[in-house]
Amino acid sequence: MTTTYAALLRGINVGGSRKVPMADLRTLMEGLGHDGVRSYLQSGQAVFTADHGDEESLAAELTAAIEKRFGFPVDVIVRDHAYLKAIVDNCPFPAAELEGKQLHVTYFSAPVDADRFAEIDRTAHLPEEFRLGDRALYLYVPDGLGRSKLAEYLSRPRLNKGVIATSRNWNTVVKLVEMTGE
Numbered sequence: 001m002t003t004t005y006a007a008l009l010r011g012i013n014v015g016g017s018r019k020v021p022m023a024d025l026r027t028l029m030e031g032l033g034h035d036g037v038r039s040y041l042q043s044g045q046a047v048f049t050a051d052h053g054d055e056e057s058l059a060a061e062l063t064a065a066i067e068k069r070f071g072f073p074v075d076v077i078v079r080d081h082a083y084l085k086a087i088v089d090n091c092p093f094p095a096a097e098l099e100g101k102q103l104h105v106t107y108f109s110a111p112v113d114a115d116r117f118a119e120i121d122r123t124a125h126l127p128e129e130f131r132l133g134d135r136a137l138y139l140y141v142p143d144g145l146g147r148s149k150l151a152e153y154l155s156r157p158r159l160n161k162g163v164i165a166t167s168r169n170w171n172t173v174v175k176l177v178e179m180t181g182e
Helices: 022-031 055-070 081-089 149-154 170-181
Strands: 003-009 035-040 045-050 076-080 103-108 129-133 136-140 165-169
Touching: 003 055, 003 081, 003 165, 003 170, 022 035, 022 045, 022 055, 035 170, 045 170, 055 076, 076 081, 076 103, 081 170, 103 170, 129 149, 136 149, 165 170
Parallel strands: none
Antiparallel strands: 003 045, 003 076, 035 045, 103 136, 103 165, 129 136
């Protein structure tokens, strides 16, 4: 059975370093036997279909292929359409009332629990807020991510120890649902 997935690459094409041209990424993924490969933006999203593997094995395969082809490691998270749709459907914030830059999702490579974030004084960051979901963290930042002290705090390595974490704004989150649902 063929499944449609999104591959989320962490930390590429930012500030002129770790360049992974999307055309080259698509070619690489097609070479791995994936069909319907399409990319979205330059910041590291690709949609593809596969008739083998699961999210973890597909992510590992793509991670190894990227390092071999481009010469540097890139963390990759792979998620299927059903998961991506559930992330949108279960958003704890009023997404329809917000601008895409005000709402973000951090995808994790594995489940995380609330204890990981227990040290954070949530009231000190209001009106910014976050909520946990299924291998994801929803982040509401009314003034955008670039000015967010909470986002800066949440990105600290000790909070993300042992998991891959990569964030996308709400517009990209919704677009990936659309692309994997086609």
